[in-house]
Amino acid sequence: MSIALVIPDRKLDQLQQKLQQQLPGVAIEIWPDVQEPEAVTMAVLWRQPPGCLSQMSNLKALQSFGAGVDNILIDPTLPDLPLARIVDPMLTQSMLQYLQGVVQHYQLRLDEFSAQQRKQIWKARSPRKLQFICVLGLGELGQAVASHFAGLGFVVSGWSASQKTLAGVQCFAGETAFSDAVGDADLVICLLPLTALTENLLDQQRMALLKPGVILVNVARGAIVDDLALLQNLDSGHIAAACLDVFRTEPLPTEHPFWQHPAILLTPHISAVTNADTAVAQIAENYRRSLAGLPLLNLVCQQRGY
Ligand code: GLV
Numbered sequence: 001m002s003i004a005l006v007i008p009d010r011k012l013d014q015l016q017q018k019l020q021q022q023l024p025g026v027a028i029e030i031w032p033d034v035q036e037p038e039a040v041t042m043a044v045l046w047r048q049p050p051g052c053l054s055q056m057s058n059l060k061a062l063q064s065f066g067a068g069v070d071n072i073l074i075d076p077t078l079p080d081l082p083l084a085r086i087v088d089p090m091l092t093q094s095m096l097q098y099l100q101g102v103v104q105h106y107q108l109r110l111d112e113f114s115a116q117q118r119k120q121i122w123k124a125r126s127p128r129k130l131q132f133i134c135v136l137g138l139g140e141l142g143q144a145v146a147s148h149f150a151g152l153g154f155v156v157s158g159w160s161a162s163q164k165t166l167a168g169v170q171c172f173a174g175e176t177a178f179s180d181a182v183g184d185a186d187l188v189i190c191l192l193p194l195t196a197l198t199e200n201l202l203d204q205q206r207m208a209l210l211k212p213g214v215i216l217v218n219v220a221r222g223a224i225v226d227d228l229a230l231l232q233n234l235d236s237g238h239i240a241a242a243c244l245d246v247f248r249t250e251p252l253p254t255e256h257p258f259w260q261h262p263a264i265l266l267t268p269h270i271s272a273v274t275n276a277d278t279a280v281a282q283i284a285e286n287y288r289r290s291l292a293g294l295p296l297l298n299l300v301c302q303q304r305g306y
Contacts, residue, residue: 002027002039003287004056007046007065015276022284042287050075061290063283066274067091067141069300070194070221084286084296088278092144095219095272099145099189102243105265106130106187106215111241115262130215131155134185136201137192137220138164138171139306141272145191157181161197179209187215194221195305204229213240219271222247227258234263245271 003019003026005012016028029035031048037055046065053059054077064072064085072078105111107130116123131154135146138160150156150168158166159181163173172181182188188210192198202216203226210216216239218225227248233239243265244258250269258264286296300306 001041001291002029002036003283004029004031004034004037004040004043006031006043006048006052008049010046015280018276018280019283022280023287026287042283042290044283045072047071048075050077053077053079061286061296063286063296064300065279067272068193068221069306073302073305080302082290082296083300083302084282084298085300086274086279086282087140087298088275088282090275090278091272092141094275095141096145096148098219098245098267098271099217100148102217102265103130103133103149103187105243106241111263111265128186130186132157132184132186134159134182134188135169136160136181136188136190138166139191139193142191145189155184157185178206182206182210182214185211185214187217190216190218190220190224192220192224193306194223197305198224200224200226202226202229204232207233207239210239212238215239215241215243217243219245222250227256231257231261234261239263241265243267245269 005015005028012030016030019028031052034040038057040056041058041060042063043053043056043059044063044065059079059081062081062083064083067086069083069085072083107127109125109128112125133149133154134157135142136159138146138158142158143166146156146158146166146169156168157170157172158164159172159178161173164171190202192201201224207229230242234242241263245267246269252258258266282297289296
């Protein structure tokens with residue numbers, strides 16, 4: 001019995017070593033150099049190439065190496081097996097820190113001052129009025145983010161597919177409540193999972209429902225935002241600025257207009273990175289559970305997509 005790490009384009013020696021320490025005696029193989037595919041009972045996946053699991057005929061469980069699973073479910077050859085994701089307090093902490101920094105960046109008008117600096121303009125301005133935050137997506141991370149900003153005294157609304165209840169957060173659910181959820185927000189944070197229902201959710205029509213001068217932050221998945229609609233709304237000033245950590249194609253292609261847009265702050269998908277130590281503990285526990293026939297921790301509903 002063995003585990004296959006199917007995470008292309010990454011150095012996996014450390015992950016392999018750490019997992020080996022947790023599971024002595026279990027072979028941890030790095031795809032594509034899997035010596036005995038039929039011995040693999042669990043595959044740890046991130047952007048796996050379709051078809052790569054076809055030789056692993058005794059797989060019992062699938063484990064995402066991240067919080068999201070969209071890049072795993074996209075594979076039409078994925079076997080219908082229990083799939084778990086990483087839920088990690090350190091990942092949540094990293095997301096909170098990132099968003100805290102982003103909110104302060106815009107409150108202090110650092111975006112405008114850095115534009116002024118490039119033109120050698122000396123012009124003082126008072127901080128931006130930024131009181132109302134809307135969080136789209138109230139899953140594990142969305143709830144933590146909404147509660148965090150509510151705790152800091154921001155007025156916070158949240159929007160999700162199913163109704164949620166969160167202390168200090170006005171929660172909205174479903175399509176018809178979208179405009180109420182976002183209508184007053186000075187800053188909108190997208191933390192939705194990418195599914196067939198959320199792809200291009202932030203299109204021209206929904207962007208028109210945002211308050212003029214809003215700031216949009218996307219830390220979920222690039223494909224939830226219609227790139228062209230975002231550029232048009234930034235150019236018209238309806239959306240004042242956007243902070244983007246995720247993109248349809250990553251790395252963002254060099255010719256993409258987001259790189260040069262003056263109203264876009266762009267980071268290379270670093271808002272919440274999987275911590276190898278906590279991930280390893282969850283992967284090892286799920287491996288033991290799969291062998292014992294117990295339900296995996298942090299199971300994902302494949303049909304729903306999260
Ligand atoms: C990162 O984007 C993740 O889903 O873990």
